[in-house]
């Protein structure tokens with residue numbers, strides 16, 4: 001069965017792939033190598049695959065959530081998040097019927113919250129359009145909000161046995177090394193090429209097992225840094241390994257320059273002990289998430305300056321009681337420096353502007369971005385008697 005997505009529209013190589021005859025030709029040797037690689041990956045996975053709880057009872061809902069979480073973090077951390085998630089949302093219906101804020105709260109710490117919002121929308125669509133039964137083909141799964149080719153292929157192959165290649169960064173890296181591919185592994189041409197190879201391997205091995213085996217091989221053996229080639233089941237076929245080029249492949253593309261920004265981030269109590277927060281917005285950098293009020297600064301601020309700037313920006317008089325060393329946080333292209341500030345307002349309430357006063361005990365139920373959580377944690381563990389400059 002062919003891959004239902006886009007096809008390579010032109011012949012790639014042999015010039016572009018000089019020296020990578022491992023799979024590319026129709027020769028007896030190429031077919032033999034492809035067969036051997038597919039078999040080696042499947043056998044390695046069957047003997048060494050991690051004994052994860054969901055592997056004996058495959059549910060499209062579970063694999064879907066895991067695969068989206070796995071795009072955010074390492075497998076072990078994704079599994080921990082998945083267990084917590086399933087405890088609260090055991091099925092599509094329970095997820096669909098909850099408030100978005102609760103979904104975001106459970107996603108807290110994984111980043112890219114748009115993925116959590118799309119999961120929620122997709123669950124509602126499955127309940128509405130499919131009577132709460134998960135769609136069972138690649139093309140129908142691909143139509144769900146936020147579901148891309150990789151996730152749809154992972155669910156369709158691992159749960160329903162459909163022969164579609166699931167090509168993530170791990171799988172691209174393995175192929176780059178097997179084939180000694182020098183180009184950018186993030187290019188669409190490269191992904192299409194990997195799919196072609198995977199499709200041919202599906203005629204040899206079970207698609208779901210092969211997809212999962214390749215993913216786990218990339219997660220545990222063919223690591224980005226310091227791959228464990230001595231234990232690799234496909235080392236005998238790997239051109240990068242044989243030519244001593246493992247550290248160089250995949251070739252890193254030029255990264256975009258990082259943008260540095262510094263913010264003073266305020267945790268302020270009003271006269272009734274409530275905390276002033278920025279309520280979630282529909283758009284902007286953190287849609288749907290709560291935040292602490294922040295002000296862009298150019299250098300390490302003094303307490304007096306922080307009080308003055310807050311008054312000018314939010315129209316509320318405050319007294320700063322604690323100013324901590326900066327907390328570093330990276331977000332997409334931004335390298336952020338947050339100066340955690342704690343203090344009190346001189347009046348009750350949030351001043352009628354853009355802030356809201358929230359009971360401290362309710363904050364644990366609200367979703368915050370990871371960087372703001374870091375600031376809150378720093379402030380929580382710091383002594384309230386720390387001196388202010």
Ligand code: SF4
Pocket residue numbers: 174177178221222223227228229230232233234235236238240241246
């Ligand atoms: S031999 Fe090394 S570089 Fe090649 S696929 Fe295996 S782990 Fe990756």
